[in-house]
Amino acid sequence: MRADLHTHTTASDGALQPQTLIDRALEQGVELLSITDHDTLDGYRSLSVPEGLTLIRGIELSSRWQKSGIHVVGLNVRGEAMDGAIANQKRARADRAAQIADRLHRATGVDLLEAARTEAGHSQVGRPHFARAMVAAGLVGDAADAFRRYLGRGKVGDIRQHWPGLGRVVGWIRDAGGIAVLAHPARYRMTATRLKKLLTSFKAVGGEAMEVVSGTQNPQVTQNLADMCEAFGLLASCGSDFHQPAGPWSELGRYAPLPDHCRPVWDAW
Numbered sequence: 517m518r519a520d521l522h523t524h525t526t527a528s529d530g531a532l533q534p535q536t537l538i539d540r541a542l543e544q545g546v547e548l549l550s551i552t553d554h555d556t557l558d559g560y561r562s563l564s565v566p567e568g569l570t571l572i573r574g575i576e577l578s579s580r581w582q583k584s585g586i587h588v589v590g591l592n593v594r595g596e597a598m599d600g601a602i603a604n605q606k607r608a609r610a611d612r613a614a615q616i617a618d619r620l621h622r623a624t625g626v627d628l629l630e631a632a633r634t635e636a637g638h639s640q641v642g643r644p645h646f647a648r649a650m651v652a653a654g655l656v657g658d659a660a661d662a663f664r665r666y667l668g669r670g671k672v673g674d675i676r677q678h679w680p681g682l683g684r685v686v687g688w689i690r691d692a693g694g695i696a697v698l699a700h701p702a703r704y705r706m707t708a709t710r711l712k713k714l715l716t717s718f719k720a721v722g723g724e725a726m727e728v729v730s731g732t733q734n735p736q737v738t739q740n741l742a743d744m745c746e747a748f749g750l751l752a753s754c755g756s757d758f759h760q761p762a763g764p765w766s767e768l769g770r771y772a773p774l775p776d777h778c779r780p781v782w783d784a785w
């Protein structure tokens with residue numbers, strides 16, 4: 517089964533329209549797809565799903581655990597049941613964007629809020645939109661530079677306090693009939709000890725799966741994550757975290773398969 521259960525479109529910070537992404541996924545041989553835009557289901561408005569592809573309704577929710585920003589993918593959620601959660605996240609993103617703009621203003625002398633909103637278009641503002649605005653304003657060479665200097669982990673524009681706690685976010689997903697999946701565990705750059713603490717908390721609040729494969733990652737990382745997944749009795753998910761055809765993200769559906777001993781998350785539906 518070629519599954520890609522973590523992708524982004526123009527409904528959040530991806531480059532492709534949802535319909536374009538679906539067509540591309542089919543071309544890449546993906547059979548099971550989820551569009552998991554940040555804190556929104558807008559990408560699911562008026563889609564036509566071609567034969568040969570199964571689309572699972574998903575979302576990537578931003579949360580906070582201790583001092584870390586943690587992403588949780590909700591798979592197979594009922595759309596209407598997410599309305600309250602999405603309204604909460606929308607408010608959080610708007611307040612956070614204003615604070616990011618304040619901080620960047622102090623750091624660079626430039627007010628970037630309007631430019632970031634323009635970059636976001638109809639979607640909610642996120643750090644990638646600030647990164648693009650900073651490139652356009654000539655403050656940085658490229659988006660990667662913007663993250664390295666201003667927006668990445670621990671920099672002035674990395675603000676997490678607006679996000680709800682991990683338990684609240686997992687609860688929203690469960691209440692909507694979905695499965696909560698810990699997104700890209702290796703991306704948090706935690707020690708194994710801290711990651712195990714996170715998995716303990718995640719499991720305690722009702723998390724049921726984790727991404728064992730997130731894009732092209734080191735095989736040793738995949739092995740370690742697969743072992744943890746099994747030890748914690750979680751289901752295993754996989755996805756590209758695709759944002760655009762070029763750049764640091766992997767192509768749709770193009771990464772190593774889940775290790776054999778993993779129980780795939782799609783066994784749950």
Ligand code: AMP
Pocket residue numbers: 529554578641642643644659660663664668759
């Ligand atoms: P936000 O949702 O506002 O917290 O922004 C997080 C998003 O920023 C991620 O989903 C990525 O799309 C993007 N991102 C995070 N780190 C980097 C980086 N170092 N370079 C480019 N994009 C990044």
Ligand code: MN
Pocket residue numbers: 524529554644759
């Ligand atoms: Mn993103």
Ligand code: MN
Pocket residue numbers: 576587699700
């Ligand atoms: Mn993420």
Ligand code: MN
Pocket residue numbers: 522523524576757
């Ligand atoms: Mn993502």
